[in-house]
Amino acid sequence: MEKIKRRSALTSLGALSFGMAVPTLSKGERLRAPYKLVQQTLKTDILVIGGGTAGVVAAIQAARAGRKTMLVENGSQLGGTTTTGGVNYPGIFFAWGKQVIGGIGWEMVQEAVALNDDTLPDFSIPHGKNHPRHQVRLNGQLYAMLIEEKAVAAGVQIRFYETPTSATFQKGSWTVQTVGKGTSTQIICNQLIDCTGNAYAASLAGFPLLRESVTQPGTLMFRLEGYDFKSLDLKLIKGRYEEAIQKGELVKTDFRNNIVGLLKSAGDNIQHVMGADSTTSETHTVANLKGRSSLLTTLRFLRTLPGCEKIRLADVQNETAVRETYRIDGHYKITHEDYVTGKVFDDAVSYSYYPIDVHDENGVIPDHLKEGVVPTVPLRALVPKNSRNFLVAGRMVSSDRLANSALRVQASCMGMGQAAGAAAVLANLQNKTPLDVSMKDLRKMIEEHGGIVPVSAQKG
Amino acid sequence: MRSWLSIGLLNAVILAILLLSAYRKQDKIRYFQSQTIPLKPDTIQAFVSQFKDDAGNDTLFQVRSKEGYPVSYFRKIKTSVCFDNKCRLLDIVLYWNVTGRYLGYELPEGEFLSKTEHEPFKPAEYARLNDLLADPFSPLANYSYEELVPKADLAASGLDAVSSATSKNVLDYVVEGAVYTTYKMWHFVYGAAQKEVIKLTEKRLSPGFLLQVLESQDSSDKIWALNHIRGQVELTPALRNTVLSFIDNNRFNLAERAINALSPTELKSDSLQKMLFEKYPKANYSLKNLIVTKYKEAPHLHSSVKTALANALKLANGELLTNILDLFKQHRVSDRETGRIIADLLQSDNNFLAQKAFIYLKSANIDDQRVTEQLNAYKTKHHL
Numbered sequence: 001m002e003k004i005k006r007r008s009a010l011t012s013l014g015a016l017s018f019g020m021a022v023p024t025l026s027k028g029e030r031l032r033a034p035y036k037l038v039q040q041t042l043k044t045d046i047l048v049i050g051g052g053t054a055g056v057v058a059a060i061q062a063a064r065a066g067r068k069t070m071l072v073e074n075g076s077q078l079g080g081t082t083t084t085g086g087v088n089y090p091g092i093f094f095a096w097g098k099q100v101i102g103g104i105g106w107e108m109v110q111e112a113v114a115l116n117d118d119t120l121p122d123f124s125i126p127h128g129k130n131h132p133r134h135q136v137r138l139n140g141q142l143y144a145m146l147i148e149e150k151a152v153a154a155g156v157q158i159r160f161y162e163t164p165t166s167a168t169f170q171k172g173s174w175t176v177q178t179v180g181k182g183t184s185t186q187i188i189c190n191q192l193i194d195c196t197g198n199a200y201a202a203s204l205a206g207f208p209l210l211r212e213s214v215t216q217p218g219t220l221m222f223r224l225e226g227y228d229f230k231s232l233d234l235k236l237i238k239g240r241y242e243e244a245i246q247k248g249e250l251v252k253t254d255f256r257n258n259i260v261g262l263l264k265s266a267g268d269n270i271q272h273v274m275g276a277d278s279t280t281s282e283t284h285t286v287a288n289l290k291g292r293s294s295l296l297t298t299l300r301f302l303r304t305l306p307g308c309e310k311i312r313l314a315d316v317q318n319e320t321a322v323r324e325t326y327r328i329d330g331h332y333k334i335t336h337e338d339y340v341t342g343k344v345f346d347d348a349v350s351y352s353y354y355p356i357d358v359h360d361e362n363g364v365i366p367d368h369l370k371e372g373v374v375p376t377v378p379l380r381a382l383v384p385k386n387s388r389n390f391l392v393a394g395r396m397v398s399s400d401r402l403a404n405s406a407l408r409v410q411a412s413c414m415g416m417g418q419a420a421g422a423a424a425v426l427a428n429l430q431n432k433t434p435l436d437v438s439m440k441d442l443r444k445m446i447e448e449h450g451g452i453v454p455v456s457a458q459k460g
Numbered sequence: 461m462r463s464w465l466s467i468g469l470l471n472a473v474i475l476a477i478l479l480l481s482a483y484r485k486q487d488k489i490r491y492f493q494s495q496t497i498p499l500k501p502d503t504i505q506a507f508v509s510q511f512k513d514d515a516g517n518d519t520l521f522q523v524r525s526k527e528g529y530p531v532s533y534f535r536k537i538k539t540s541v542c543f544d545n546k547c548r549l550l551d552i553v554l555y556w557n558v559t560g561r562y563l564g565y566e567l568p569e570g571e572f573l574s575k576t577e578h579e580p581f582k583p584a585e586y587a588r589l590n591d592l593l594a595d596p597f598s599p600l601a602n603y604s605y606e607e608l609v610p611k612a613d614l615a616a617s618g619l620d621a622v623s624s625a626t627s628k629n630v631l632d633y634v635v636e637g638a639v640y641t642t643y644k645m646w647h648f649v650y651g652a653a654q655k656e657v658i659k660l661t662e663k664r665l666s667p668g669f670l671l672q673v674l675e676s677q678d679s680s681d682k683i684w685a686l687n688h689i690r691g692q693v694e695l696t697p698a699l700r701n702t703v704l705s706f707i708d709n710n711r712f713n714l715a716e717r718a719i720n721a722l723s724p725t726e727l728k729s730d731s732l733q734k735m736l737f738e739k740y741p742k743a744n745y746s747l748k749n750l751i752v753t754k755y756k757e758a759p760h761l762h763s764s765v766k767t768a769l770a771n772a773l774k775l776a777n778g779e780l781l782t783n784i785l786d787l788f789k790q791h792r793v794s795d796r797e798t799g800r801i802i803a804d805l806l807q808s809d810n811n812f813l814a815q816k817a818f819i820y821l822k823s824a825n826i827d828d829q830r831v832t833e834q835l836n837a838y839k840t841k842h843h844l
């Protein structure tokens with residue numbers, strides 16, 4: 001006791017003699033120099049930017065094929081729209097009774113279903129109005145952990161909280177500068193895959209992008225509880241909603257002018273954030289602020305309605321999920337006509353299956369494909385014009401708007417992710433640009449890893 | 461507490477005679493889906509439950525075959541359908557099959573269904589009702605009573621048309637002019653009685669009965685049966701053969717459920733392990749992985765399966781390779797032959813494969829000089 005007292009007295013004496021700037025240290029504390037941002041340089045064979053629906057699959061494919069693979073993700077977990085966005089019901093893996101998307105995406109989905117004691121949907125039920133039943137409901141957070149475990153086990157080096165700021169191609173390799181929390185890193189890679197959903201790396205690399213003058217709305221996913229929909233006086237509620245809109249207390253487009261839809265869906269995929277764009281921190285901040293403030297305003301309003309006084313927010317996602325921003329202008333642009341006729345390209349690398357599904361402020365009326373039609377994705381749609389050693393996968397695939405509204409769905413993104421990962425591996429091994437890789441080799445690699453390549457794409 | 465009442469044998473026989481004769485009655489209005497399970501009705505048992513609905517009674521009748529297997533169920537409904545402060549009587553008998561699927565309806569003699577203006581149903585409308593009731597995924601499940609018919613005052617309100625569009629959508633799922641009747645019947649079909657149907661069938665599961673259900677043309681019946689095998693009935697040789705026959709690339713759900721139906725206890729059997737493995741060579745990638753993963757549940761791994769899978773490792777990649785190695789780890793496979801196959805992977809150009817092999821061999825303690833040398837060479841190469 002005496003000793004301790006003496007020591008602390010000495011410490012404070014010391015502090016005094018060095019002047020007031022030196023703080024008193026408690027037990028266990030150390031004084032450290034301020035954290036320095038150190039510029040570092042890392043090398044890898046394949047770099048994937050964006051660890052979302054498509055990106056995780058691309059990275060796992062590349063790493064399992066033995067290539068050194070890095071994955072830069074600006075969020076805190078993998079899965080993108082499937083997990084952080086809360087759209088945890090990927091579709092569609094089976095078309096007309098046959099599996100059309102398999103491989104790594106399917107492996108991850110199935111494992112999440114099994115670990116949560118969920119059951120897979122019956123894929124033999126007819127499509128058409130039942131198409132949402134073909135989507136596989138997942139525990140989103142469990143899925144995020146599982147895919148992370150798989151990426152780590154495959155040897156993918158994950159870099160969370162990081163974003164690129166530049167991408168330049170010189171002498172057969174890409175140099176990508178990234179910044180993150182306390183990091184500034186130059187990553188040199190042979191093949192670059194953009195899976196940001198926004199063609200962000202493609203834009204940094206200088207490739208022109210496509211964008212609609214009006215994009216589809218985004219959605220903040222949430223879940224309401226504490227009321228019994230079937231016992232509500234809907235006529236009265238509609239009247240009150242209309243009044244609130246007329247008075248300017250609520251915004252008509254926030255919930256598709258559909259209060260009944262909001263109460264019936266209990267928040268599942270019903271909110272609209274007009275103009276939501278996740279491309280930059282600034283635009284994504286705006287989308288998040290808008291999504292949350294409209295939800296809060298509406299929640300307060302709901303609690304004034306008869307039968308809804310005890311409505312609660314059971315869950316809400318961390319960010320507004322975004323449907324549409326930029327697409328690349330690729331060597332081939334998949335058209336609506338290609339999609340609805342199920343064109344099988346010579347360089348088809350994966351299937352896609354979904355109705356044409358463009359959302360506007362009122363919602364969506366899906367336009368279903370004709371019986372037997374299964375569209376395909378050519379490798380050329382994953383490669384920006386004038387690029388080398390560069391691929392994309394996911395919703396920014398080169399396509400017109402209507403085709404994109406169906407191509408963007410999750411199983412299709414996973415299929416594209418696997419194809420892009422495999423093409424990057426072969427390009428890296430053979431010292432080529434992805435478009436020069438032989439289709440025969442590409443098919444072989446994708447199939448060896450369980451992926452499904454459209455049947456009549458045989459040309460070498 | 462649920463109270464079950466089994467009517468005495470005599471009553472049951474009388475009822476059976478009455479009701480089975482009804483099957484033959486042509487003058488009644490009756491519409492049915494095709495009976496997909498090849499079982500013949502013989503007797504009828506009545507069960508009373510507490511359905512807590514307004515069907516007018518709580519009795520559910522179970523039709524049984526000679527073998528005592530459930531064949532179908534029916535419930536007599538007497539209720540009123542009300543709207544705009546007017547009520548009409550609905551007197552009808554609803555039928556289910558053994559897995560709880562809607563089977564059909566029948567009106568008592570002289571009864572008929574009518575629409576809003578008391579106009580009787582036409583034959584096409586009876587047939588449509590039959591089809592609408594057969595749709596377990598009908599959006600009627602989520603509509604509230606109030607949503608069914610558009611309110612004129614709202615349509616005139618100037619708000620754009622989501623409300624009336626919704627009601628227009630309802631028309632796809634109801635008989636026009638009989639919205640509430642369709643809605644009410646659909647909810648009787650898929651309500652509490654359906655759950656009781658399933659519970660009652662579950663009390664009479666047997667391998668012979670499930671074999672009959674597995675013969676259904678309807679995939680949801682088959683899935684139901686496959687879901688009721690594991691831990692619930694004995695996997696007799698006949699049932700085992702049928703279950704294995706569902707492992708087929710073209711019917712993923714059935715194949716997946718069939719593999720799931722095999723329990724760890726049954727996987728003790730070497731012959732089952734071998735029969736399951738016969739499916740492996742032709743299975744697609746998804747099913748191959750499910751089959752490999754299944755063997756993790758087995759208390760031991762049959763040597764022929766182990767050898768075949770060890771050979772499969774030579775060409776396996778990614779998920780399949782990981783699953784086979786996980787399986788071997790689970791069963792502590794450490795024989796020299798398998799060890800050498802895995803050790804050859806250490807030299808693969810694919811770092812992922814080599815690393816997987818290394819992780820396996822590091823903890824497998826394989827007593828073989830060649831394996832040890834390859835392991836040491838790998839360690840040296842990678843400075844481990």
Ligand SMILES: Cc1cc2nc3c(=O)[nH]c(=O)nc-3n(C[C@H](O)[C@H](O)[C@H](O)COP(=O)(O)OP(=O)(O)OC[C@H]3O[C@@H](n4cnc5c(N)ncnc54)[C@H](O)[C@@H]3O)c2cc1C
Pocket residue numbers: 049050051052053054055072073074075078079080081082085087089090091092135162163164195196197198200218219269278279321322323393394395396408409410411413
């Ligand atoms: C509300 C809504 C409902 C939908 N409904 C369905 C449905 O029912 N079924 C279905 O299958 N699909 C549905 N979709 C579509 C589908 O979910 C998406 O199109 C798909 O998930 C997109 O996948 P992706 O890999 O292209 O992008 P994402 O999954 O969004 O992944 C992009 C990833 O890149 C990261 N990223 C972005 N920018 C950067 C950067 N600068 N640096 C580093 N990382 C970055 C993001 O954080 C994210 O992790 C829906 C979408 C929305 C928004």
